[in-house]
């Protein structure tokens with residue numbers, strides 16, 4: 153990571169733990185160093201732990217690219233980080249955020265293939281929600297000319313996670329079925345679009361009812377998130393397996409996104425709740441491995457961030473990004489952006505996710521000014 157971050161490194165085994173979330177400058181900007189704006193998480197907890205501050209700008213080290221950030225992705229995971237609701241959370245204060253898009257501003261040594269001025273999107277091991285970011289070359293991807301910066305910031309995390317779950321983990325093929333929870337969310341919409349690139353895939357989606365009109369076309373069957381959709385899915389599958397309809401291969405139900413919704417369920421309010429964590433753990437069905445074998449079933453776990461920052465699979469992810477960019481250029485997929493927010497509006501943006509209000513992805517637009525809060529009609533004394 154950036155020079156300043158390296159000086160603060162801790163003795164841990166994995167990169168994600170070594171550099172994750174490290175505040176590259178401490179909380180404030182010393183002396184005459186160049187400054188930037190950044191969102192800082194001052195401690196784990198509620199929205200009041202977030203603020204925008206000025207910090208010293210990082211400079212790229214060997215193999216790193218310095219990006220002038222235009223837009224950053226806000227993911228569900230960022231809410232969990234804020235709450236400290238993740239495994240081995242890094243120390244605070246930290247700058248949150250795992251993905252951004254922008255323009256290459258400077259290059260460290262050994263960064264062949266990139267030039268100053270390139271339009272790029274990138275994964276960052278924390279520190280993305282800032283005006284400037286430095287990240288290793290292997291996590292940076294050039295973007296097509298017609299891809300906007302908000303689209304690019306909405307692209308990498310959602311589409312790479314969805315693609316790898318569908319095609320690398322679940323081996324999605326013609327005639328299969330997919331159940332996706334929160335089908336109207338960032339990952340949910342990426343899953344729905346990628347499923348439509350494979351023939352005869354049935355997509356069962358769940359979402360809050362008010363989203364149904366907007367996303368109905370993107371899935372085959374849509375259920376309210378509170379409905380007994382397990383029974384509904386079973387009913388629909390029985391019907392499609394009936395002899396009169398049995399022209400296509402019987403759909404097999406796979407639920408590659410189980411882990412996605414599993415982690416969302418642990419967030420029930422603004423702050424971490426041990427009760428909901430325990431409840432989620434308790435409610436997860438206990439699986440007998442012998443049954444998996446007898447019933448020809450597979451359960452898999454997937455963490456894109458661990459794959460990138462802990463397990464050194466940046467090369468594999470890069471090939472996936474190239475395939476996805478090709479699908480984008482063929483106009484087969486397109487990130488759905490819900491709304492743009494200034495860095496100073498990060499609390500309101502996060503609140504929108506807590507309220508389940510988003511359809512698609514929330515973006516922090518670094519150049520956007522905060523929308524002034526309009527006060528209610530002033531009441532003058534008579």
Ligand SMILES: NC(=O)c1ccc[n+]([C@@H]2O[C@H](COP(=O)([O-])OP(=O)(O)OC[C@H]3O[C@@H](n4cnc5c(N)ncnc54)[C@H](OP(=O)(O)O)[C@@H]3O)[C@@H](O)[C@H]2O)c1
Nearest residue numbers: 227228313334337338339359360412416419454455456508
């Ligand atoms: N494993 C990985 O590598 C990986 C990578 C990226 C994302 N993910 C996971 O994929 C899931 C979706 O991520 P995303 O960033 O695209 O988020 P998202 O789906 O846009 O998240 C917001 C939506 O989630 C639903 N939701 C479910 N439980 C919720 C809760 N407790 N509080 C608020 N909303 C809740 C709501 O939709 P409805 O009300 O319509 O259901 C809400 O609008 C998350 O669980 C995330 O952690 C995993």
